Every structure is written in structure tokens, then in C-alpha cells.
Amino acid sequence: MPDQKITINxxxxxxxxxxxxxxxxxxxxxxxxAATKAKxxxxxxxxxxVPDKQARGLASSRSYLLGLVYDNPDALFIDDAQxxxxxxxxxxxxxxxxxxxxxxxxxxxxxxxxxxxRSKLDGVIxxxxxxxxxxxxxxxxEQEIPFVRLVSxxxxxxxxxxxxxxxxxxxxxxxxxxxxGHRQIALMTGPDNYRSSKERQLGFIEAIKERGxxxxxxxxVSGNNDYHTAIKKGLDLLKQNPRPSAIFCNNxxxxxxxxxxxxxxxxxxxxxxxxCGFDDNLLASRIIPELTTIKxxxxxxxxxxxxxxxxKIEKNNPDAVQQKCLVRPELVVRDSTGLYSx
Amino acid sequence: MPDQKITINxxxxxxxxxxxxxxxxxxxxxxxxAATKAKxxxxxxxxxxVPDKQARGLASSRSYLLGLVYDNPDALFIDDAQxxxxxxxxxxxxxxxxxxxxxxxxxxxxxxxxxxxRSKLDGVIxxxxxxxxxxxxxxxxEQEIPFVRLVSxxxxxxxxxxxxxxxxxxxxxxxxxxxxGHRQIALMTGPDNYRSSKERQLGFIEAIKERGxxxxxxxxVSGNNDYHTAIKKGLDLLKQNPRPSAIFCNNxxxxxxxxxxxxxxxxxxxxxxxxCGFDDNLLASRIIPELTTIKxxxxxxxxxxxxxxxxKIEKNNPDAVQQKCLVRPELVVRDSTGLYSx
DNA sequence: ATTGACTATGCTACCGGTGGCATGTTAAGT
DNA sequence: ACTTAACATGCCACCGGTAGCATAGTCAAT
Numbered sequence: 001m002p003d004q005k006i007t008i009n010x011x012x013x014x015x016x017x018x019x020x021x022x023x024x025x026x027x028x029x030x031x032x033x034a035a036t037k038a039k040x041x042x043x044x045x046x047x048x049x050v051p052d053k054q055a056r057g058l059a060s061s062r063s064y065l066l067g068l069v070y071d072n073p074d075a076l077f078i079d080d081a082q083x084x085x086x087x088x089x090x091x092x093x094x095x096x097x098x099x100x101x102x103x104x105x106x107x108x109x110x111x112x113x114x115x116x117x118r119s120k121l122d123g124v125i126x127x128x129x130x131x132x133x134x135x136x137x138x139x140x141x142e143q144e145i146p147f148v149r150l151v152s153x154x155x156x157x158x159x160x161x162x163x164x165x166x167x168x169x170x171x172x173x174x175x176x177x178x179x180x181g182h183r184q185i186a187l188m189t190g191p192d193n194y195r196s197s198k199e200r201q202l203g204f205i206e207a208i209k210e211r212g213x214x215x216x217x218x219x220x221v222s223g224n225n226d227y228h229t230a231i232k233k234g235l236d237l238l239k240q241n242p243r244p245s246a247i248f249c250n251n252x253x254x255x256x257x258x259x260x261x262x263x264x265x266x267x268x269x270x271x272x273x274x275x276c277g278f279d280d281n282l283l284a285s286r287i288i289p290e291l292t293t294i295k296x297x298x299x300x301x302x303x304x305x306x307x308x309x310x311x312k313i314e315k316n317n318p319d320a321v322q323q324k325c326l327v328r329p330e331l332v333v334r335d336s337t338g339l340y341s342x
Numbered sequence: 343m344p345d346q347k348i349t350i351n352x353x354x355x356x357x358x359x360x361x362x363x364x365x366x367x368x369x370x371x372x373x374x375x376a377a378t379k380a381k382x383x384x385x386x387x388x389x390x391x392v393p394d395k396q397a398r399g400l401a402s403s404r405s406y407l408l409g410l411v412y413d414n415p416d417a418l419f420i421d422d423a424q425x426x427x428x429x430x431x432x433x434x435x436x437x438x439x440x441x442x443x444x445x446x447x448x449x450x451x452x453x454x455x456x457x458x459x460r461s462k463l464d465g466v467i468x469x470x471x472x473x474x475x476x477x478x479x480x481x482x483x484e485q486e487i488p489f490v491r492l493v494s495x496x497x498x499x500x501x502x503x504x505x506x507x508x509x510x511x512x513x514x515x516x517x518x519x520x521x522x523g524h525r526q527i528a529l530m531t532g533p534d535n536y537r538s539s540k541e542r543q544l545g546f547i548e549a550i551k552e553r554g555x556x557x558x559x560x561x562x563v564s565g566n567n568d569y570h571t572a573i574k575k576g577l578d579l580l581k582q583n584p585r586p587s588a589i590f591c592n593n594x595x596x597x598x599x600x601x602x603x604x605x606x607x608x609x610x611x612x613x614x615x616x617x618c619g620f621d622d623n624l625l626a627s628r629i630i631p632e633l634t635t636i637k638x639x640x641x642x643x644x645x646x647x648x649x650x651x652x653x654k655i656e657k658n659n660p661d662a663v664q665q666k667c668l669v670r671p672e673l674v675v676r677d678s679t680g681l682y683s684x
Numbered sequence: 685a686t687t688g689a690c691t692a693t694g695c696t697a698c699c700g701g702t703g704g705c706a707t708g709t710t711a712a713g714t
Numbered sequence: 715a716c717t718t719a720a721c722a723t724g725c726c727a728c729c730g731g732t733a734g735c736a737t738a739g740t741c742a743a744t
Contacts, residue, residue, distance in 0.1 A: 007730055007731085008730060008731060009730080009731095017694085018693065019694090019730090019731080019732095020694060020695080020696095020733085021692085021694075023732060023733090024692095026731090031691070031692065031693085032692070032693085033692055033693085036692080050459070051731070052400070052462070052729085052731065053460065053462070053731095054397075054399040054400045054462060054730080054731090055699090055729070055730030055731035055732090056730075056731055056732075057731090058394070058397050058700065058701085058729090058730080059698080059730075059732040059733080060699085060733085061699080065461075075418050075421035075422070075624070076418070076624075078417075079417035079420060079421060080417070082440065086440065086441075086442060095439045095460065095461050096439065096440055097407075097437045097438065097439050097440075098438055098439075099437075100425065100428060114392075118395060118437065119395055119407075119437050120394070120395065120396055227628065256628045260630060263630050282417070282624070282625065283624065283625065285569075286598045286602075286629060287628060287629050287630070288601070288602060288605050288629070288630065349699090349700055349701085351700080351701095360723065361700090361701080361702095362702080362723070362725075362726095363722085363723060363724075364701095365702060365703090366722095366723085369702085373721070373722060373723085374722070374723085375721085375723085378722080378723080393700080393701070394699085394701065396700080396701090397699065397700030397729090398700075398701055399701090399729090400700080400701070400702090400729050400730065400731085401700075401701045401702040401728080401729055402702055402703085402729085403729080
């Protein structure tokens with residue numbers, strides 16, 4: 001266990017050069033002779049020297065700290081994203097500071113700004129739904145704080161976004177249900193102001209109509225991604241006559257609620273009713289029947305986000321910054337969906 | 343939006359004192375005159391000045407950064423703990439850096455040590471099961487790195503632990519099931535090397551025996567907190583003759599597995615079988631029937647841990663450091679348990 | 685050989701705070 | 715009133731790096 005109190009001065013002395021040169025080596029400056037560079041590199045390795053982040057930050061106004069901003073009721077989503085981000089961070093020598101907050105709060109932007117400034121964060125990654133607040137993007141841009149937002153969509157500015165094509169995924173669900181023979185398919189939407197809700201809704205409705213089916217008002221109910229509300233709305237939906245033979249829910253939480261409603265009404269799933277969710281939460285594979293749903297590659301998105309953000313910060317990789325990051329969630333078929341038969 | 347480039351020098355100039363005095367005010371040094379202090383405080387507030395963490399850290403070898411070390415398959419637990427910790431951190435001016443790792447890895451201790459050093463963390467909070475590695479505690483103590491561990495137990499050294507009395511909680515479950523009339527009660531344990539498993543197991547078995555019941559080998563199966571294993575073991579358990587009328591599982595994940603097994607065997611819950619879990623996961627209130635379980639106040643534990651850790655770091659509150667922190671998980675009765683009747 | 689241009693390296697002033705010590709000021713002791 | 719302790723405040727070096735500029739060294743061209 002090498003002593004950690006070694007500083008750049010020690011390295012300089014030990015390798016017989018000035019600290020400025022050591023600094024150059026550390027930062028991969030091209031203006032160092034090959035021999036010198038080798039020598040210094042060796043000494044650094046030998047003494048297991050690691051430059052002090054604080055001193056470095058103080059001098060260069062960098063911190064090697066990234067921030068994760070979120071206001072998400074879904075712990076599993078956060079955890080997944082966090083894991084993805086961290087796997088990249090640790091490779092690249094960055095640490096991750098977490099910051100939950102209220103995106104609806106009037107001082108949201110200021111709050112995030114303070115967060116960034118407090119610790120001189122090099123950049124931030126914003127998770128949905130906080131990522132959908134455009135005002136935050138504007139403020140961060142204005143303050144020249146590098147950031148990446150995770151959102152549902154397909155056509156944002158490549159530089160700042162990692163996108164998930166929820167629309168296509170929802171369309172896939174619609175097609176899947178139609179192919180199973182369903183004709184009366186209901187939709188339980190998420191919060192109106194979430195982009196994810198909109199995208200999913202749009203994709204679903206479009207696909208339904210494309211296949212010559214209708215989606216009357218009675219078959220569209222607005223949920224808010226919440227379990228208990230979903231039970232209530234699910235009961236309403238299932239008491240209709242004729243009642244839908246399939247329901248697509250904006251997330252798994254609500255799908256669980258619908259399952260509960262069906263259970264209360266003694267409607268068998270999937271025999272008499274098909275239910276689809278979205279997310280592939282832990283829930284999805286634990287409830288009975290196991291839920292057919294859409295799996296978002298959240299951890300992957302986290303990785304992409306971290307890579308893009310670091311590229312932005314280090315400005316040495318314009319390609320990575322400009323590259324469009326679009327992931328495609330995929331359908332996971334389980335037991336809550338089945339063929340329609342009257 | 344006040345300019346953030348204000349430094350201690352500006353504040354000093356603006357309030358007509360030296361920067362040393364401003365520093366004293368910032369750090370609540372007692373050696374400042376009341377009038378001066380008021381004046382400086384006012385200016386600081388007026389200009390929304392926040393001292394630079396890096397500079398501060400560089401000078402005082404403090405970082406105002408806490409680390410969260412975990413290796414936990416349970417995202418919900420982590421998220422809960424994290425929220426609790428963060429609520430205290432933000433009040434006290436600390437930030438939280440997260441660090442997932444493999445506690446079984448041979449370089450676990452070194453890995454955590456490097457993590458701490460890389461960012462000069464002021465201290466770390468360790469979640470179970472990583473918190474159960476005593477070797478880590480020793481290394482951190484030796485290196486004089488403040489830390490707090492969250493564990494299941496009742497009698498650890500107060501200074502370094504936040505404890506959860508899982509034993510008493512498990513005993514409560516046992517009593518509850520006995521009171522419902524159950525006599526053949528089975529136990530599905532968690533991983534042998536987790537202290538939480540041991541504590542729960544101990545509390546449960548003790549309580550069962552105290553009430554004059556027996557717990558034959560056939561009624562004790564070892565799970566590993568995993569859903570799929572629990573299904574398998576649950577099937578084994580339920581195919582026995584006579585079969586248990588109640589099963590206590592070491593966590594909710596496994597309780598869900600047992601529910602699944604019962605479902606496959608067409609055994610009705612709670613009519614013909616009672617099932618209890620532990621954790622009060624998201625799952626617990628979403629599966630059908632809703633799960634009777636034990637709720638650990640994880641977020642509270644996180645708060646206590648953060649308070650204790652900060653007290654240790656700042657050394658100005660020996661009481662808080664020495665105070666024993668023991669939380670008591672509580673029984674949440676839902677629909678998966680019922681009276682026993684033959 | 686001399687000059688110029690270019691490269692490798694060193695010197696030194698910061699970055700924004702903290703800590704030790706010196707100094708000025710006030711109040712208490714006799 | 716004078717000494718002295720106690721307190722309040724200021725000055726300056728320093729934490730461990732980075733950045734700009736100066737300088738020494740190298741090589742090609744004239």
C-alpha cells in the first residue's frame with residue numbers, strides 16, 4: 001500500500017525534472033520529449049502517484065465530478081441509469097455525485113445550477129422527467145455547463161440528448177396486440193406533461209389507426225403512472241360494455257394496477273384480457289401473470305450519456321459529441337397477453 | 343441570479359475586513375466579534391456567496407464529499423438509503439458520491455480505499471451486505487477514515503453502526519403467525535453469510551420455540567434471497583405432506599417466489615397458506631395477494647447514518663457520535679396471511 | 685559559422701481558501 | 715492609572731496542482 005501523500009513535487013524531484021513537466025506528462029501534453037515522458041511515467045507508476053483532484057480542480061477549474069440530476073419516482077430506473085453511468089465514469093476517472101430534486105419547483109433551474117457550482121461539477125446528466133424541462137437545458141447552455149439529457153423521442157439535437165424511441169416501441173405493442181386478434185384495445189396514458197407519455201401514446205394510436213382500427217374516447221383513459229389510480233381507472237374501463245379485450249398501459253406500475261382491477265372483477269388474464277406495460281420493471285417479472293412489457297435499455301442509455309458527456313467536457317472527441325444516440329426499447333412477451341377469442 | 347465568481351476576497355473587501363476574518367465567519371469560529379460577524383454574514387447573503395469546495399478542501403484537507411459504498415442487488419433499498427442520506431447531506435453542505443462495488447472481491451478494501459483517496463472523501467457510509475465485511479471496518483479505522491455501517495443487529499460498537507433490529511422483527515412475525523393459529527410454520531432463509539439472514543433466522547426460530555412449537559429440518563429451507571430459487575424451494579416445501587400452513591421468507595423477493603409456487607400448485611393464499619416477507623419492497627404492495635411483510639425504515643437509517651458520520655467528521659458533537667442508533671422494523675399486515683383453519 | 689525557428693523544459697504567479705503567528709484593542713485586576 | 719490578560723483581527727505562507735512566458739537547446743538553412 002504505497003503512501004498516498006506523494007505530490008507532484010516528489011515526482012518531479014524523483015524523476016529529475018520540474019513539476020511543470022510532470023504536469024505536462026499527467027495531462028498528455030504533446031510538448032514533452034519521449035525519454036522524459038517515459039521516465040516520469042515510470043516514476044509515477046512506481047510510486048502509485050495520483051494527482052490530487054482538488055488541487056487540480058482549483059487550478060484548472062475542473063473537478064472530475066459529474067452530477068446526476070433526477071426527480072423520478074421510479075427507483076429502479078434511477079438505479080439502472082446510475083449503474084450504466086458509473087461503469088463509464090470509473091473507467092475514465094470521474095466520480096458521480098447524485099442530486100435528487102423537484103423538477104416542478106419554481107427554483108428547479110437555480111437549484112441545479114447551485115448544485116453544479118457548489119462542487120464545480122464538470123457536467124451533468126439529467127434523467128426524465130427532469131430532463132424534459134427545456135428551461136433547464138437553456139440555462140445550462142447559457143452558463144456553458146456541459147450536460148446530457150435522457151429523453152423519449154427521436155429528433156432532438158444530437159449533442160445534448162440520449163434518446164429512447166418509445167414511439168416505435170409503443171407501435172410495436174399495438175401491432176403485437178392486433179396480431180393476436182384484438183380489436184377493442186384500450187390505452188391508459190401517463191401524465192400529460194411527460195414526453196414519454198406523449199411518445200408512447202402517439203406511437204400506439206398511430207399504429208392502431210394504421211391497421212384500420214379505431215380508438216374511441218371510451219378506450220383512452222388518462223392515468224398518471226400511479227398504481228392506485230390505475231386500479232380505479234382500470235375498473236372503470238373493465239366495467240364498460242363491450243369491454244376492451246386488451247389494455248396497453250404507459251408503465252408497468254399501472255399495468256399492475258389493471259391486473260389488480262381485473263382480479264377484483266374476476267376477469268382472467270390472459271384468457272379474457274391482455275395487458276401490456278412499459279419499462280420492464282422488477283415488478284413485471286414478479287407479478288402473476290408475468291407481464292408482457294417493453295424493456296428500455298436504461299443502463300445502456302446511462303453509458304452512452306456518460307461517454308457523450310465526457311467527450312463534451314474533454315472536447316477532444318467531436319465525433320462522440322455529435323453522434324446521435326438513439327436506443328430502441330424492445331418488446332418482452334410474457335404471460336399477460338394472449339390470443340383474442342370470443 | 344448573482345454572479346458566482348465571487349470569492350472570499352470580494353466578500354472581505356465588500357465588508358471591509360480581511361479574508362481571514364471572512365474565513366472565520368464561514369467556519370463559525372468563536373473568535374469573531376458579533377458586529378463583524380453580522381456584517382460579513384449579511385454581505386455573504388447579499389451576494390449569495392458560496393465558498394469554493396475545492397479551495398477549501400485543498401487548504402484544509404477536507405472535501406465536503408461523502409461516499410456511499412454498496413454492493414446490493416436491491417435497487418430499492420439503495421435508493422431509499424440514498425434519499426435518507428441526501429436529505430441530511432444537503433442540509434449540512436455535503437455532497438454524496440456513489441460507489442457500487444463487489445464486496446466479495448479480494449481487492450474490495452483496497453478498492454474502497456482508493457475511492458476515498460481519489461476524491462479525498464471526508465467519510466463513507468457502507469450499506470449491507472458490504473457493511474458486514476469487518477475487514478473493511480478495520481482498514482478504514484486504521485487509515486482514520488470516518489465511516490458508518492448499516493447492519494442488522496443490536497449490539498455493535500455504537501460509534502460506527504446504525505443497526506436494524508431484524509431479530510425482534512422476525513420474532514414478531516413468528517408470534518403473529520402463531521397467534522393466527524398456525525402450527526406448521528416454515529422458514530426460508532437468506533444467504534448464510536448475510537448477517538441480516540442470521541438475525542432474522544435467529545429471531546424467528548427463537549420465537550417459535552418459545553411458543554412451544556418445533557421447527558423440524560423439513561420446514562427450514564435455505565434460499566439466497568433470489569426469486570427463481572425461491573420458486574423451486576417453495577414448490578419443494580409445498581409438496582411435502584403434511585405441508586406447512588405458513589411460510590416466512592427472508593425477503594419479499596422470495597415471498598413473491600413462494601406465492602408463485604403456491605399459484606402453480608393451486609394453493610390459495612391466504613386461505614390455505616400464509617406467506618410473509620421482509621423489506622416491504624415495492625413488490626410487496628403490488629403482487630396479488632398483497633404481501634404481509636416487515637418494513638425496514640431504510641430512509642431513516644440513512645438519515646441517522648449521515649448525521650452520525652458528519653458528527654464524526656466535524657468532531658464537534660461527541661454525543662451524536664456515541665449515540666446508539668437502533669431502528670425497529672415493523673410488521674405490515676396485508677392480504678397474504680390469514681387465520682389457520684383445517 | 686551564424687541566424688532563425690522551433691522544441692523541450694523551467695520559473696513563477698496564480699486558483700480560493702485555511703492556519704499559525706503577530707498585532708492592535710479592549711476590559712479587567714490591583 | 716498602569717499592567718496585563720483576553721479577545722478580535724490582519725498578514726502571510728501554504729495546500730497541490732496548472733498556465734503563461736522565458737529560456738536553453740537543437741537542427742536546418744543560409
